[in-house]
Amino acid sequence: MDRLVLEVLAVGAKEGLKLSFCVFLMLSYLEQSGRQHLRGPLFAGLIAVFLASFGVMTLPVSPEVRDSIVRLIGYVFGLFFLFSIGALFHATGTDLLGPLARTAQAHIVLIPATTLLVILYFAPDMAGSSLFISDVSVMAGTGRPLFLAAAAGFGGAIALVYGVSRRYRPDLSAMIDLPQVLIVLALVKLVAGGVQGFAELSLIPSVKAGLMKFVHDVVHQVFVMLLVPDHPILAMTTWNFIGVLFGESAGMWLSLILLALPLLLFMRKHFSAPITVPADRQTSARKRIWIKAVRDLRFQRSLPVLVFFVFILGLWFQQKGESLNPLYIPSARQVVAEDGVVAIPLQSPLDDLRDGMMHKFAVAVEEKNIRILILKKPDGTLGVCLDACEICAPDGYGQTKEHVVCLYCKTPIPLASVGSPGGCNPIPLEPLITDKEVRITLEDIRKKSLLIQSKQVGEGQR
Amino acid sequence: MSFIELRGIAKEYETTRALSGVDCSIENGEWVSIMGPSGSGKSTLLNILGGLDRPTAGTVSINDADINALSEDGLARFRRETIGFVFQQSHLIPYLDATENVMLAQYFHSIPERTEAQEALRRVGLGHRLHHRPSQLSGGEQQRVCIARALINDPALLLADEPTGNLDRTNTKNILELLRDLHGQKRFTVVVVTHDPFVSPWGQRVISMEDGRIVADGPARS
DSSP: OHHHHHHHHHHHHHHHHHHHHHHHHHHHHHHHTTOGGGHHHHHHHHHHHHHHHHHHHHSOOOHHHHHHHHHHHHHHHHHHHHHHHHHHHHHTTOOSSTTHHHHHHSHHHHHHHHHHHHHHHHHHHHHHHHHHHHHHHHHHTOOHHHHHHHHHHHHHHHHHHHHHHHHHOOOOTTTOSHHHHHHHHHHHHHHHOSSSTHHHHOHHHHHHHHHHHHHHHHHHHHHHHTTGGGOTTHHHHHHHHHHHHHSHHHHHHHHHHHHHHHHHHHHHHHHHSOOOOOTTOOSHHHHHHHHHHHHHHHHHHHHHHHHHHHHHHHHHHHHTTOOSSOOBOOOEEEOOOBTTEEEEESBOSSOBTTSSSOEEEEEEETTEEEEEEEEEOTTSOEEEEESSOSSSOSOOEEEOSSEEEETTTOOEEEGGGTTOOSTTSOOBOOOEEOSSEEEEEHHHHHHHHTTOSSSOTTTTOO | OOSEEEEEEEEEETTEEEEEEEEEEEOTTOEEEEEOOTTSSHHHHHHHHTTSSOOSEEEEEETTEEGGGSOHHHHHHHHHHHEEEEOSSOOOOTTSOHHHHHHHHHHHHSOOOHHHHHHHHHHTTOGGGTTOOGGGSOHHHHHHHHHHHHHTTOOSEEEEESTTTTSOHHHHHHHHHHHHHHHHHHOOEEEEEEOOTTTGGGSSEEEEEETTEEEEEEEOOO
16 A cells, blocks of 8 residues: 555656646746747646546546557657657748748637647646556555545645746746747657656657558558569569568668657757858957857757757667567467368367467478468457468568568558458468368468469478 | 946955055056056956956946946956956966967857967967967067967957066067057057056056055156
């Protein structure tokens, strides 16, 4: 119980620190930029966030909503990251808004946008932490001390930040402008988003997975459009290197480029922009003072970006090897055909084919070892296929929660598609499934194995 | 209001009174020599004028700024942007060459600018000594580097404490002629502390001090 109290106290304190620091930053920016009229919408957003948090603590929340809350934290980070990059480049003179710039400054846009962004920024974290506290209190069987501890942590942290800011009154005027505020908010989301902070966000694996899917989909669609898979020569040469393009390392390096390159480009533009000295600064000493002041300001304004860059690099090194959906790749168990038929029991001490996991078997056909995969699909039926498709080198498939994934080209295929013919699907077999076993004829396996692109069937066995 | 206004300046070091009730005004662009025997308070007065020391009592106003009211940071900024110093000792960094010594003053002021530093050295007649280290320069040349260093940031006020104290008569004359030329071009205010009767007449006005007080103040007589 004491450990739980401390845990929710820490979660409450973290949320309080995060909220008060970000609100302090936002208020400082609004004051400095002469936009005090947006304080009302900001606080309106905060009230909505508190109400939402209270709502998820007291009302039943479905698992789907829980998943959405966690995903939303990542999306909000992405959104603020994109906003900050856009604002950074806008500040260096790249006009990204064009004719929309004036509209974006209008009160009718700024007021609801402020409220909306505040809700979007704070609601997922506050709701996530509220759910966590609510779950912990259910587990502990008594809610009151835990809620009180969370409230104490939350209130104490806010009081602390308020007290420190009143006492020391830090002057952030040189450092903060809109891009800096946005990038600090993105950084806070990255460091302290969710109940457990950045460890929970899995930024690099998420970005890597998204990029791999994007590259895969685009390249695949283009190749299919160009009929590359059906071309006798192109298909072979292209598919010899496509595994590299679709692989984890490509995703890893692309994720670094996507997250770090815009920051480096901004730095280059920010520091290389020419400095115009006002005409009234006539002596060289006064000109030098001006240039120094501009350089100092540029450095100060680039500090949040530098910190963000260093953090992204650190996170990349820490998480680059991780995968968002680790693959389950079973080894193939050798089976023997009798009377031209391979019979695999549905349940044996070694396998339960209906456990939802992928099972692989290897069978010798005309001196080649051919792999078979069997998998229970979401509709309850068994998919029985060769562990290869018609397009890629026959490296076979692995399994994630919702897909089977080609080990060569990393194409994710929905579990429901297993057993359907064509494209990237594993080549389906025509088994006889009884209430005791799966029976596949050697002739069926031999015939379907002719569809496999490479003649080195079985060499990629895992 | 004059460029420099000193009102009721007093300075005490524990039991010693270095200055008592000094009142003085110096106009913008004026060259003033402060004369007096050793211990008369002239260097103390110069240090107070330069913001290197604070008076025990009285006010110091330079270019409309009450420098006593400035914070340490504000005073440091005021010093580097408004005042140039030349001392009896050159205080040049021995492992930097002449150009780099001048650039060091630029660095503490704002940003170093090599071309400008070399141009300043050429103006003081050291175009052929740009890359010489202090140990490779004569006393007079070292003092010329000091003048270039003091004037590189375009100060409104140049304070010189016995600038020719270590030089022979010929070099003293050369340095003073150089200062007079530069003063003629830029019209900055010059306050030179000296005990040398040869130096004081080079200015327009001589203030004489004894026992921490001004005992005479009048035009220089050549």
